[in-house]
Structure formats: structure tokens, C-alpha cells
Amino acid sequence: MAEDGSIQSSFAADEDAPQSPLFEEADSDNSGNNNNDDSTKQRQTSSGTAIGATQVNERAANLYTRQYRGRNRVSQRIRARQERAARREAAAAMSAANNNDEEVGTSDNNTQNEDRRASLTQMVRASVRTVSQRRSSVDTVVTATLVEDAEIVMATEMGFCERNWKRIVAIMVVVLVLLALLLGLFVNKYESAIIQEQVEPTASPTFDSTPTLQTVQERGFIRCGMNYKLTNDRKSFRLQLCRAVAAVVVGDANSYELVPITLGTRWDVLNEHKADLLIGADTHTIQREIGRGFTFSTPYNYDGIAYAGNKTYRECAEARQRYGESSELTILLGFGLSKYGVGDTLFTKDPHAFVTRNNDREFSDVVNWVLHALFFGEEQGLRQNATECNSTKVTPVASELNYLDAVYCVGSYAELYDFPDYRRMNRINNGTKMLFATPFGDLDFAINKDPDLTEFGPQPDSTFAEILDNSILNCGIVTETLDVNETESEGIVGMSTDYCRTLAAAIFYGNYKAVNLLNFSSTDEAYLALQNGTVDVLTGTVVNKARDFGGNDFSTPYYYESGTGREPLIAYAFATREDDILFTSFVNCVVLATIYAEERGINQVPLASIFGEDLRWSLRDAVSYSNSYDDLYSKHFGLDSDRGRNELNRMVESTPQLHSLSGLN
Helix, strand or coil, rough: CCCCCCCCCCCCCCCCCCCCCCHHHHHHHHHCCCCCCCCCCCCCCCCCCCEEECCCCCEECCCCCCCCEEEEEHEEEEEHHHHHHHHHHHHHHHHHHHCCCCCCHHHHCCEEEHHHHHHHHHCCCCCCCCCCCCCCCCCCCCCCCCCCCCCCCEECCCCHHCHHHHHHHHHHHHHHHHHHHHHHHHHHHHEEEHHHHCCCCCCCCCCCCCHHHHHHHHCEEEEEEEEECCCCCCCCCCHHHHHHHHHHHCCCCCCEEEEEECCCCCHHHHHHHCCCCEECCCCCCCCHHHHHHHHECCCCCCCCCCCCCCHHHHHHCCCCCCCHHHHHCCCCCCCHHHHCCEEECCCCEEEEEEEEEEECCHHHHHHHHCCCHHHHHHHCCCCCCCCCCCCCCCCCHHHHHCHHHHHHHHHCCHHHHHCCHHHHCCCCCCCCCCCCCCCCCCCHHHHHHHCCCCCCCCCCCHHHHHHHHCCCCCEEECCCCCCCCEEEEHHHHHHHHHHHHHHHHHHHCCCCCCCCEEEEEEEEHHHHHHHHHCCCEEEEEEEEEHCCCCEEEECCCCEEECCCCCCCEEEEEEEECCCCCCHHHHHHHHHHHHHHHHHHHHHCCCCCHHHHHHHHHHHHHHHHHHCCCCCCCCCCHHHHCCCCCCCCCCCCCCCCCCCEEECCC
8 A cells, every 4th residue: 555545556566465367367458448547436426426435445435334325225136146147257267268278279369368358347356465554564355346337326324213213212112101100090090089979879899888767867858769650649559658668767758759660770779779668569589589689578568460350250260160151261461450350369479568778677677667567557447647647756766766657647558558449468367377488489590690609608707607617506495485384396386496407407408406406484585695696596486576676587477376456466486687688588488498388399399509509409408307387387286276377378369468566566
């Protein structure tokens, strides 16, 4: 390299450098044809600006390799292929020339040399030795390629985004993460605001711990859910029932609000606290009681399907007679046929009751005793009396409310009933058949809803769960009000004892011996033992208003004492604590199963997966020990005894069923 930076051929300065005859020929051939003193080509752009290197070892002017790149990569690939093809042609030409040196004459050699020079016009190889300014002894072999007639590609400057794409991507990732965090905080804040703004309680799992009685009294009126067709009918029987509850609870029969309901909305309306109770002709079934989580009162109306029309044909239909004068009988299904006369025989069971939420047993007891006050008013001949209406101040203590205000302010049951000429079962019982089995509904529906039954059955730490864990039932028998001459095997004592064993058989797969029997001669001691957990359940107890408000629940009565309509009704039943609703319903179902077995047969007692997988056969296990109610009664009272009120009230007979329970007088 010269002092001015130009490149000098090393072949003239150093005889030891490698020499190739091809370069000699190329140099000698081109020496005469090259009229330019410069040994390199000057490349120009279309605008005349010089770009690229002007010397083999010179750095390209205006070309920064890290920020420039070619645009036409296809041309680069084509040029590379052309170079490779040129090298192959040159190698082939050299090989052919060496093989034919002896056979080809001087003229032919000149021709071949011309061909080789033509091929080498595309590529020139030179070996040069660079000499530094300090005369370094290190030699560097540089290979330079001169491309003639090649496509010139313009190099363009890379944009800002192309040069800094990594930084841009990193910044975008950080921004997106921050946006996600801000959005999450906003959503949480928005949801919290919605929850705080929600006024009306919702269905489960939301629970309003304020007692319904307190809520109604503070509000100043009661909300009754009723069929929308009846909300504007001031003479409606069910509207009068709502007014009776208002008279007792609020102190004003007109302090009520009617909430329209339909068959599709009634349960949601009650669950969402839009109504305090339902009075919409809702049939009480055990399936609804347990499956939906509601409490049903004593029925205020026993209804069902009956025949209506010409008396002769009604009697034919009821007797299922299709010959003689009944040969022209035609039966139609319809409503509003009472003008033709309605028969007394009912063929379906539809006991209509008040419906309340089962998480407030106190308020459920309140509306139930309002209804019994209406029964009591008819039994005692009481009527609406403005002078006696609300003569005492309303109290927040449920057991001390003046339940007779329902009669004095609104009227007795007889005064309120819509159809006095067609009361059938809705009459005061005067000592006749009263055994009535509440419809079960489908107690085995749970097996289809949840085959594993994980949603059903006793809850942990409940009374029911403890009984199952201990594998023993502690059953108390109250003997205070019973005949001292009765033994354990006869009369009401014997029947109460057998119901303890029947309950044990239902719980423990038919094992009726898995029970501890404890006798109590004092009713107070018996209820104390129930409340402190000494016993799980009591039998031989008389249904009473004071005990009902003392934290106890009663089953369907399994024995009624004889008496007239005006006399207090003495009814014996199971008593349980209110803290385990499922166990209370289970005990009630055991009593109903014995009555149902007499009504339909033992084999018709339903399976009950609604109580859980282990108790699916529980009701059948119960009657497998006790058999039907008829067998239980005959076992302890004799076959020839007069059963009085303890006979089945089959709806086809329409025997009066109404009677108030003890404690209102």
C-alpha cells in the first residue's frame, strides 16, 4: 500500500508472492486495451453521485453497513448464481485447455486464450500484499472480485422503528401490563359499588339476619304475594287472610301491600324478600318443603278435583257407573262450572297453605297461629267486632301478640270463606276422622338431579349428622299427661314408644333397636332435655302455642283425643328443635309414611333420595317395622276400639278437617 492509500500490485515488488498464469494472461491482454490510468472502476448513481469503493481495499463512501441494506435481494441471488456459473465455466475452460495443449496449434491456443479472457471479464482474482506504513512483515491475502455489467442496487437508510424495534416492543409490553392492572382495579371497584348499591336482598346464599316480624313492624305494613287476578278483589278470601295477618302483626288490617305473583315467579318473589308470605293457593307437598326450602302452615283450604253438573250424573260419575240412567254420562274438564252444582267428593289432594321462608321459623309460627285463631273464632262463635279490634298495643314478642285480633278486626274463618255452600273439608271438625297425609310429591327427584346426591342429606355438625355419627337415637317420652294405668305396651305410651322405634328403623337401615328410650314425668323437664341436647326428639307431647314459640317444632299429630268442636283439641306429636330443619322434616315424614301406608299400601311408600343417598330407603325401612298406622293403632288400642278422630280422612268423603290447636284460649 502506498503512502497515499492506493493499492500496488505485489507481483512487481515481491517475487515470492504466488503467481498464476491466468492473471498474467489477463494482465497482458488487458494492458493494451485499458486506456484509463485508474486501476479500478468508478460506480455512479443515477444522479451522478459516487457510491461504493473506488479502490479494492477502500471503505465504501456513504455506506454504513449497520444502518443500510440492499433493497433487491432477488438480484443478489441472481448475481451470486451468475458468479458461480462464471467460475464453473472458467474452470472447465482451463481443464480443456490443459488437456489439449499438445494437439492444438498456436492459432487454436490464441483462440482459446481469447475465450478464456472473455470468460474472465466477469471476475478478476488478484493476490496482493498489503504493506503498512510501519513496514510490517505480516502478509495479508485479499481476494477482490470485480463484477462487470452487474445491476446496481441502491442502499436506503433504515427507519427509526426498524432500528429500535426491540425497545419499542419492550415499551409496548410494559404499557399493556399497566393497562391490565388498571382495568382489573376498575372492575373490582365497579363490582363493589354494585354490591353496595343493591338494596333488595337476593336469593341464597345471601341471608338477611333481621327477623321478618321486626322488619314488617318497622316497615309498617306486610307484603302478601297473591295471584295478580285477586290483587284488586276486596272480597277475595285470600285477601282477607292477608288482612288478618296485618291486623295481628302490624295492628292495622289495612296495612298491607299486595305483590302480584304467577306460577313461574312466586318462589323467586318470596326468596328475594319481595314478599313476606305467599297466599296464592300453593299446595303443600313435602317435596316443596324440603327441595325449595319453605315452611308451609296448616292448610287454610283443602281443595281438589270434584265433579260438577247435573246431580244425577254427578252421582253416576262419583260411583263410576256407566249403565242404566248413567249410560249417557259425558265428562268434561273445565273451570267455572260451580253454577251447575259441585259434588262433595274430591279425587285429588290440594291442601293450600301460607308459604314463608324456612330461615325464620318464628315468623312462620306467627302466620300459622293467625290461621288457627280464625279457626278458633268459628269454633267459639266469635265474630268481627270493631270494639275489640286492636284493643291492645302490638308487641314485638311473637308469643305475646294478640292473635284474636285476626277475628275481631277481620272476621272468623266462616265469615271470610268464599263459598259457604261448598266447604266440604273446610269445616270445623266435630270429633270425626282427622288423619290426613300431606302429599309427598316426588321425594326421589334428587337422584335424577344429582346421581351422587352430594347436594342432599344431613349437613355437618347438625343434629341429624350427630345422630348418624353416634349410631344411636335418644328419644324422650313424655308421660305427664297420660293415664297412669297405661303400660309401655298399651295406649298412647305404647304408641309413642313404638314411634321412637319406627324413627330409629328409618335412620339406621331398619334397626329399630338403635334407640335410647328416656321417660319424663314432667313436661318442663322433657323440653329442657330437648333444648340442651340430652334427647334428640320427644314423643307423647301435646301441640301447644307456648311450646311452639319456645324454639320447638311439631310433626303431624299421630294421635287425637276425642272431643267436640268447641273443646280444645288435644293432639300428640313428635317435638324437635328448630335448629335442624331437615331433621324436623324427616321426623314428620316418618309419621306421614305410616298414615300413607294405610291409605295407599306399604309398597307405595316412596323412596326419598331428597334426604341423601344413605337415607333413600328410610321411609320404607320405617314401615317395614311399624307397618301401617292401622297396625300401630290396633297393636296399642285393640282391634275393636273406636278410633274416633284417628281414622283416615279420605278426601273422597270430604269429612270436616279444620280445628284450632291448643293454647289460644
